[in-house]
Amino acid sequence: MMKILILGAVGQIARMLTNELLHKTDHSIVLFARNGRKRLNIVDDRRVLIVDGDFKDKDKLVHAMEDVDLVYINDMGNENSTKTIIDAMKDAGVKRVIAASVLGIYDEVPGAFGEWNKRMIGETPRMRSQVESARMLENSDLNYTLLRLTWLYNQAGNTKYMITQKDEPFKGAQVTRQAVTQCVMDIIGEQSDKYHRVSLGISEPDTDWAKPSFY
Template sequence: MKILILGAAGQISKMVTGKLLQETEAELVLYARNANRRIANSDPSRITILDGDFNDSVKLLEAMKDVSIVYLNDMNSLDATQTIVDTAEKSGVTKIIGATILGIYDEVIGEFGKWNARMVGRTGTNRHKESAKIIEDSGIDYTLLRLTWLYNQDGNEKYRVSQKGEPFIGAQVARQAVARLIIDIIENPAVYSNKSLGVSEPNTDFPKPSFY
């Protein structure tokens, strides 16, 4: 299996890369701006590093050659998401896992929902909602991850998921747990086929994240 990580210099992406190298035999393509400066190639026999922009369809086509699964670490730009989807369709990519934000379906309720709306703002939420719709309407099998507020805690891989249409519960989740979920999906792509998942840590139904 060959996997492309778009936004490979991000914290979660680096965790996913490490786990894939340790736990699978997958070949990896790591794609990011200034990638050769920001990413160390720990295993040249399995890793290809490519410098590129999400809007560069030519470079993306090169990156997606023989790739089965794409992990997209940033869905902030509508144009970039559309370019990625268009290129994935041409390349025969079978699965996109996309990281986005909570609140795109007005699913965050209670005091935490009010706090989150103040912090994120309607403009940012709408942009992510439209970007998510591009993937949802693409015809490519997908799993979207609507991530709550992130923090780092080594060894904390606990996550809970909610489905689209259900209330979002949970004010925080460790990046390490998100990386574990991504690995779980990669190892069993059908488990959350064409689903948009709310991702949080169990027992964190707080009015705001504990680190705020």
């Protein structure tokens, strides 16, 4: 049994992950979010602790990481927040982290979809923050799994996902949040070091298109 900290716990994938952990594991969960107590409704308070806090508050993060085995970061769109999280993990003595990023941080998306993706997000400040956040995580001594997510949508029951490695061209124009949640659950459940210190592209099989179906 583990103790898992979910940072950015009000996000859609974070909420799905919380639900899956509660229903399919015996792990205890710490949910960290701004105004989390107001925004989150938790039925099993024996296994769940809610911490109100900001990613930039290192002391609050360190407190939330007490006795934690694994941290899940739901968003790395602010490099200052990412640095604070990494520093807090060092201070708290926590090594294992799964972090959600986006496709394109290595310019690894080829073809028409790669060009479309660059037009949509390639030069945005948020994308630059994602690039810098990933660089900081990979240069740390943390035991990280970085997830480069393609374009997200919701479809109940669709948990199909495929993985591309860092040195491979990214494939797949879309993936469900349900599938990303399943991927995180699979990584949490993996007892080997298969997913340690790796950057994985996450997409839906058979969606190697010029853009997502919902655009």
